[in-house]
Amino acid sequence: xxxxxxxxxxxxxxSAILGALFLLCIDTIARSVSASELPLSVLTAAxxxxxxxxxxxxxxxxxx
Numbered sequence: 001x002x003x004x005x006x007x008x009x010x011x012x013x014x015s016a017i018l019g020a021l022f023l024l025c026i027d028t029i030a031r032s033v034s035a036s037e038l039p040l041s042v043l044t045a046a047x048x049x050x051x052x053x054x055x056x057x058x059x060x061x062x063x064x
Contacts, residue, residue, distance in 0.1 A: 002059045022048070 004010040023040070026047065030038045 002055050 001011055004014050023044070026040055026043045030040055030043050
């Protein structure tokens with residue numbers, strides 16, 4: 001909602017697509033970084049938390 005507003009016609013498909021792409025990238029990174037696979041949760045938190053913080057700072061935590 002912070003990126004696309006309150007219109008569910010945009011929020012639901014974009015959330016599904018962005019979430020799927022994010023996890024696909026995380027899985028690819030986890031498999032290619034080292035010989036042993038890293039847990040996806042570690043990479044998801046390491047990348048997702050800073051992105052979430054940037055979004056909160058950008059919007060001030062206020063939903064439109």
